[in-house]
Amino acid sequence: MTFSVAVAGCTGYAGGEVLRLLLGHPEVSIGNLTAGSSAGTHLGQHQPHLVPLADREVLETTAENLAGHDIVFLALPHGTSGAVAALLPDEVLVVDCGADFRLADPQMWLKYYKSEHAGTWPYGLPELPGQRETLASTRRIAVPGCYPTTGTLALLPALTAGLVTGRDVVVAAASGSSGAGKGLKPNLLGAELFGSASAYGVGGVHRHTPELLQNFTRLGADAPTVSFTPLLVPMSRGILAVVTAPVVDGVTEADVRAAYEQAYADEPFVHVLPAGQWPQSQHVVGSNAVHVNATLDPDVGRIIAIATLDNLCKGTAGGAIQSMNLALGLPEGTGLTSIGVAP
Numbered sequence: 427m428t429f430s431v432a433v434a435g436c437t438g439y440a441g442g443e444v445l446r447l448l449l450g451h452p453e454v455s456i457g458n459l460t461a462g463s464s465a466g467t468h469l470g471q472h473q474p475h476l477v478p479l480a481d482r483e484v485l486e487t488t489a490e491n492l493a494g495h496d497i498v499f500l501a502l503p504h505g506t507s508g509a510v511a512a513l514l515p516d517e518v519l520v521v522d523c524g525a526d527f528r529l530a531d532p533q534m535w536l537k538y539y540k541s542e543h544a545g546t547w548p549y550g551l552p553e554l555p556g557q558r559e560t561l562a563s564t565r566r567i568a569v570p571g572c573y574p575t576t577g578t579l580a581l582l583p584a585l586t587a588g589l590v591t592g593r594d595v596v597v598a599a600a601s602g603s604s605g606a607g608k609g610l611k612p613n614l615l616g617a618e619l620f621g622s623a624s625a626y627g628v629g630g631v632h633r634h635t636p637e638l639l640q641n642f643t644r645l646g647a648d649a650p651t652v653s654f655t656p657l658l659v660p661m662s663r664g665i666l667a668v669v670t671a672p673v674v675d676g677v678t679e680a681d682v683r684a685a686y687e688q689a690y691a692d693e694p695f696v697h698v699l700p701a702g703q704w705p706q707s708q709h710v711v712g713s714n715a716v717h718v719n720a721t722l723d724p725d726v727g728r729i730i731a732i733a734t735l736d737n738l739c740k741g742t743a744g745g746a747i748q749s750m751n752l753a754l755g756l757p758e759g760t761g762l763t764s765i766g767v768a769p
């Protein structure tokens with residue numbers, strides 16, 4: 427049996443990557459494709475790389491067009507998914523790539539998104555303790571933001587092993603421009619982007635800050651604090667996060683090494699690099715892999731953890747399909763690869 431899938435937001439970067447991966451997934455068949463103002467056009471005009479789907483008509487995003495499928499992916503702008511999801515039957519597996527259902531605290535939603543909170547769904551990060559069991563029995567999945575996935579997986583072993591408390595965490599993460607979606611933003615025009623690196627969302631205002639804190643709490647931190655600064659760098663895909671945090675007294679380099687190797691020993695997509703080798707975004711492009719490494723800076727008593735992933739793959743569509751597989755009872759890695767493209 428194959429599962430039929432509809433994709434809303436098929437003309438965007440996230441929707442396009444969902445479709446690229448679904449085309450290689452042996453257990454699904456691709457049904458209706460919908461978007462917003464592009465309705466009535468053909469997918470090939472927007473996603474020329476998805477050749478087998480080039481002649482598909484892009485439909486309007488309505489309940490009727492999304493009905494009759496086993497699975498619906500929503501790859502729509504923030505604040506759009508809630509209304510669409512409300513129209514879908516409970517038995518349909520709905521996977522939201524947007525932020526609408528990620529946060530548990532409505533006050534945090536209001537503070538960072540400045541709109542009404544749509545609700546909270548199971549979080550699509552299987553690497554969190556106990557999360558595979560939760561995902562296995564759900565019909566609603568909130569796919570994490572790309573920075574929170576990277577920052578959380580960078581610090582997870584240190585938090586779960588009790589090497590850090592989760593206070594005074596600093597995350598600086600550089601993203602490729604596809605993270606911003608297809609819509610042009612002033613700081614993303616070609617002349618400003620290429621040949622230049624820049625910071626944005628500075629001063630604790632980026633909406634992924636509460637998502638990082640929510641994840642750190644989930645990993646055992648008591649009242650965590652984080653200073654998160656996103657950076658835009660001239661590459662199309664990829665995120666590289668540098669995460670530092672004070673270690674508790676007595677933690678050694680050997681403790682750090684052991685914590686990372688143990689935490690990820692059985693993870694299919696998270697790879698701890700050999701000691702002294704540091705993640706590079708190029709190595710995970712096109713794959714669902716996360717490359718991680720960590721060390722101790724003894725002079726300042728801080729752990730330095732570095733992680734990289736492809737923002738459109740493990741950071742969005744790949745992570746979404748990994749969680750989908752769990753919810754469908756399929757092997758978790760179906761249709762996904764941990765092998766990147768290099769150089």
Ligand SMILES: NC(=O)C1=CN([C@@H]2O[C@H](COP(=O)(O)OP(=O)(O)OC[C@H]3O[C@@H](n4cnc5c(N)ncnc54)[C@H](OP(=O)(O)O)[C@@H]3O)[C@@H](O)[C@H]2O)C=CC1
Nearest residue numbers: 435437438439440461462463464501502524605607608742
């Ligand atoms: N890019 C990334 O790395 C990541 C993105 N995400 C999330 O995925 C979602 C999509 O992001 P992304 O693909 O980057 O964005 P894009 O701007 O590239 O694509 C947006 C998509 O939504 C459609 N759309 C826009 N407005 C509406 C509407 N009112 N009704 C129906 N469809 C609409 C667009 O269709 P049309 O062509 O008709 O305008 C397009 O298909 C966002 O919530 C984003 O946060 C999550 C993690 C990472």
Ligand SMILES: CC(=O)N[C@@H](CCC(=O)OP(=O)(O)O)C(=O)O
Nearest residue numbers: 524525571572573601602605606
């Ligand atoms: C470079 C860039 O602009 N990145 C996006 C993050 C994209 C993402 O993963 O997050 P959401 O799903 O929450 O949109 C940003 O900072 O808004």
